[in-house]
């Protein structure tokens with residue numbers, strides 16, 4: 010077990026390292042001159058050269074990579090070219106928004122998917138199963154962008170139940186949650202539909218197992234058998250998909266934040282790319298990648314928590 | 324007391340259990356034998372209200388006078404574990420792999436008997452001792468994959484006994500186990516039934532085990548109970564041609580081979596068991612029967628009293 014943890018942790022760190030190399034390399038071979046972007050087209054050649062020197066753009070690539078990584082580890086991601094403030098501060102301001110959206114998307118995905126997936130499995134080949142499968146098929150087919158517009162049109166513009174966009178901050182939790190409802194649905198409906206189907210098929214597989222018959226023979230209610238015996242045994246494929254979906258949700262915030270005018274990292278990355286703001290884009294891409302790698306690392310650890318047989322092998 | 328009156332279980336036109344009529348009284352120890360597919364498991368599952376969803380169940384089943392024919396899942400849930408419990412053939416896969424076996428045994432005690440977690444754990448330990456689990460304290464904390472087949476079967480027996488059922492159904496409890504512990508599990512079940520005054524329905528391929536564990540026997544073929552009586556009498560002097568086939572007691576008895584220490588299983592009867600839907604409407608054994616009469620395939624033989632024993636066969640009619 011200790012060896013397993015060590016091996017996985019080393020793998021995790023190596024992956025992050027590899028990601029940082031790729032992110033740095035891609036960002037620094039992109040065409041475009043940051044100095045020109047900052048100073049504008051009518052800057053003098055002297056001023057440009059001075060700025061390039063100041064930004065360290067003339068240093069060897071390896072030196073630049075090394076100072077980027079070591080500074081990043083201390084929380085220093087450099088200064089944004091377009092906002093002219095430290096990138097770390099820009100990220101810190103917007104991180105709560107994106108985390109709120111991603112977490113509420115994750116909760117929505119998992120809760121809805123487990124309830125629908127288990128309900129479909131419990132009603133296998135009956136109307137409830139078909140209904141849930143049909144709805145989830147629709148949910149998968151609908152593009153998030155289009156769904157977002159539809160939701161705004163129906164629930165914000167016509168019915169006026171919910172705000173069409175913007176985020177008031179968590180100082181007013183009710184208003185914050187109301188503002189999150191439509192973005193959450195738009196962000197997570199596809200993932201939830203996929204996960205509901207995974208849950209259903211995994212649960213159906215488990216329901217055929219002998220130990221489920223043993224649980225029924227023990228006089229337990231259908232509900233207890235489903236939630237206490239079937240679901241835990243169905244979790245391994247579900248957790249695998251959830252890990253992948255977390256990455257999709259985090260990157261999905263880029264589109265959703267722009268549609269709903271939410272002041273999060275997704276909007277920041279959009280703006281920074283438009284502004285060719287290299288340090289900010291680089292820091293954000295690294296951050297998103299780190300979140301994805303971390304999610305996978307956590308999933309690896311979860312397998313062992315879920316299944317004692319894997320712990321023995323680990 | 325469990326009373327089956329003409330209980331049938333069918334899948335469309337295929338009849339897995341045909342008009343079974345049987346009474347199981349407190350303390351009865353009844354063996355059920357017959358080839359694969361003869362409906363033994365279906366009989367056991369019917370007594371648990373656990374026939375497959377696809378099955379149509381007809382006839383009557385009462386438990387202590389309570390009508391259970393057509394009873395809903397909720398009514399059966401009240402009887403399972405507390406009135407009737409069942410252990411299945413395959414102990415390797417019958418335990419939830421994610422739960423410690425002690426918790427698996429304690430669960431029904433907490434849920435059905437209202438015991439606290441500590442009381443249920445203590446009771447689970449008692450049960451482990453009662454079923455002869457080696458090192459019971461440590462075993463409670465183990466997961467199924469850490470145990471041998473015999474130990475898992477003991478866990479399943481402890482689980483079945485937890486709520487003190489009036490009837491224990493053991494469906495081929497030793498078939499999947501190593502030869503050297505079959506006898507011990509068989510004797511354990513017989514002893515537990517005896518000590519607790521619990522009825523036992525012992526389904527087995529193993530005639531020697533049935534002989535040890537039961538006082539009465541029912542022989543099944545093609546969904547029918549074809550012969551019933553006291554175990555020693557039926558095994559010593561089988562009346563029904565099928566039972567005789569099972570025992571290898573037909574005119575040209577081949578000696579039972581003792582294969583590497585395993586006690587002999589059911590000897591094979593010439594021919595194979597036809598698919599359920601292809602069985603004759605009359606005697607199910609017609610087509611394979613060595614003494615078949617002209618009307619056997621079309622007319623179903625009645626169960627006849629042969630002086631404390633019962634068998635259903637046209638060849639036994641008109642003076643046995």
Ligand SMILES: Nc1ncnc2c1ncn2[C@@H]1O[C@H](COP(=O)(O)OP(=O)(O)O)[C@@H](O)[C@H]1O
Pocket residue numbers: 334337339357358359360361362363364365366375377599
């Ligand atoms: N779900 C089902 N659908 C159709 N036939 C079934 C089903 N379950 C069992 N059967 C049939 O019922 C018959 C009796 O099976 P079973 O009671 O398991 O026999 P045994 O335990 O004596 O080997 C078998 O022929 C089997 O194919």
Ligand code: SF4
Pocket residue numbers: 563564565606607608609610612613614615616619620624635636637638639
């Ligand atoms: S009824 Fe006929 S076919 Fe059936 S066992 Fe008796 S003799 Fe054989």
Ligand SMILES: [Mg+2]
Pocket residue numbers: 363364365494
């Ligand atoms: Mg069987």
